[in-house]
Amino acid sequence: MSTKYIFVTGGVTSSLGKGILIASLAKLLQARGFSVTIQKLDPYLNVDPGTLNPYEHGECYVTDDGAETDLDLGHYERFLNKPTSQANNVTTGRIYQSVINKERKGDYLGKTVQIIPHITDEIKRNIKLLGRKGRYDFVLTEIGGTVGDMESLPYIEAVRQLKWELGKQAMVIHLTLVPFLNASGELKTKPTQHSVKSLLENGVQPDILVLRTEHELNEAIRKKVALFCNVDVEAVVQSIDVPTIYEVPLKMKEEKLDVTVLKKFGIPVGAEPELNAWKSFLNKYKNPKHKISIGLVGKYVELPDAYKSIVESFVHAGAVNECAVELKFIHSEEITHRNASQMLEGLNGILIAPGFGHRGIKGKIEAARFAREKDIPFLGICLGMQIAVVEFARNVLNYQGADSTEMNEVTQYPVIDLMEEQKGITNMGGTMRLGAFVCKIKKGTHLYKAYKKETIKERHRHRYEFNDKYIKDFENAGMKPVGINPETGLVEAVELENHKWFVGVQYHPEYSSTVLKPSPLFAAFIQACI
Numbered sequence: 001m002s003t004k005y006i007f008v009t010g011g012v013t014s015s016l017g018k019g020i021l022i023a024s025l026a027k028l029l030q031a032r033g034f035s036v037t038i039q040k041l042d043p044y045l046n047v048d049p050g051t052l053n054p055y056e057h058g059e060c061y062v063t064d065d066g067a068e069t070d071l072d073l074g075h076y077e078r079f080l081n082k083p084t085s086q087a088n089n090v091t092t093g094r095i096y097q098s099v100i101n102k103e104r105k106g107d108y109l110g111k112t113v114q115i116i117p118h119i120t121d122e123i124k125r126n127i128k129l130l131g132r133k134g135r136y137d138f139v140l141t142e143i144g145g146t147v148g149d150m151e152s153l154p155y156i157e158a159v160r161q162l163k164w165e166l167g168k169q170a171m172v173i174h175l176t177l178v179p180f181l182n183a184s185g186e187l188k189t190k191p192t193q194h195s196v197k198s199l200l201e202n203g204v205q206p207d208i209l210v211l212r213t214e215h216e217l218n219e220a221i222r223k224k225v226a227l228f229c230n231v232d233v234e235a236v237v238q239s240i241d242v243p244t245i246y247e248v249p250l251k252m253k254e255e256k257l258d259v260t261v262l263k264k265f266g267i268p269v270g271a272e273p274e275l276n277a278w279k280s281f282l283n284k285y286k287n288p289k290h291k292i293s294i295g296l297v298g299k300y301v302e303l304p305d306a307y308k309s310i311v312e313s314f315v316h317a318g319a320v321n322e323c324a325v326e327l328k329f330i331h332s333e334e335i336t337h338r339n340a341s342q343m344l345e346g347l348n349g350i351l352i353a354p355g356f357g358h359r360g361i362k363g364k365i366e367a368a369r370f371a372r373e374k375d376i377p378f379l380g381i382c383l384g385m386q387i388a389v390v391e392f393a394r395n396v397l398n399y400q401g402a403d404s405t406e407m408n409e410v411t412q413y414p415v416i417d418l419m420e421e422q423k424g425i426t427n428m429g430g431t432m433r434l435g436a437f438v439c440k441i442k443k444g445t446h447l448y449k450a451y452k453k454e455t456i457k458e459r460h461r462h463r464y465e466f467n468d469k470y471i472k473d474f475e476n477a478g479m480k481p482v483g484i485n486p487e488t489g490l491v492e493a494v495e496l497e498n499h500k501w502f503v504g505v506q507y508h509p510e511y512s513s514t515v516l517k518p519s520p521l522f523a524a525f526i527q528a529c530i
């Protein structure tokens, strides 16, 4: 079968959940035996979200191949259980960068370089790249932003051209909102009509409309939308609010979204999608036998999207353990030595989140100390591990003023220091230690018990590292390096002796946790908390 292209655009407002919708449709197609991949096109000028503050854009997700990407790629991997790569996330910045590089090389042979056709060609090239050599039956492309945004125009134009070129091999699904007006007690379709009109002005007729709603849509509403927007009634799909995003594939199946897509492409519908493992996950998630509460100590607590992959990892690993995990977001800036026991009281476990910069560091150190001294299960991720190391140096080894050189360049005890290869780097974008690296685990450790194997591969995103000059001092005092990169000798994980469960990892286990393959480390952490 030749590769089919499905585009998902959004209308009316942002945050309707295009990422979850596209991941759910891809899941259903995958569960029918098709090979699928999902791509996100982001209309901003940053080359990637790696330089964006979490306040701007939530979490920065990292792929195996070391791309810093939009957090929607995390959803794609969590739903499909398949790794994504740099090719799955393209921004306007990257498109322009590549066009301008070609222009400087003289590749355009004296032509005037313009948005149409050069920018749109580059967009189309990036979309078709994924479908090359028939690698996938379906390439699903999410167009970031909302239709009508000036920034999105070149993407919508590229979709228009591709629909024309590919004919029946391409399809557009438009996601909109049907608001409920309390005063009149009615669901309103006008915003959807306007949104489709605005797509039509750009020459794109959607094939399927997915309507986000808080109340059931009746037949009359579906018919009305179909009539005004030139689509079949079967192609008007309801997407009602559900308690967990992992139910959306089942809701889309009820609405026969996958069937409608297959029929429109002229592909035989075949047997029902195989979703047994998915349903069993949901069943465990909804019927927990245990309940724990874990404190997530970070500085973006008012913004759960900043820790998206961590939050989802607890959902996956919680379900395996049939355990409901209540996450308490604790602002690291509010924790002091005096109030630590009061703020962290009653928690079954403490997690210190990844992060950059000075803000909130003192509170994180207090939280690590509290977990160490009170024998509370502890997981430190990236900066979280570095904090545990600094705390141990200061309070157990008595290295006064020990620090990471990220926080204090002239500390007498740089127990966390800039990696050698980082020292000459001045550019901030894409220059960290990024992507999946091998880690060798020492037997007989919590880490080994979690992964049940000696060699693992996990993803990284950092510049600083455990300073191996101090390894012996730490080991002798009870903080052991338990995971080492076999090529560079870098310390990737530490553990405390004589503690229930205290693990710090330099890598990010949360990036590789999926519904069907929860992170073994999160699962072990939850077990320790139970």
Ligand code: GLN
Pocket: 353, 354, 355, 356, 357, 381, 382, 383, 384, 406, 461, 462, 463, 464, 465
């Ligand atoms: N700021 C730290 C470093 O660059 C930790 C990064 C992180 O937590 N992702 O090494």
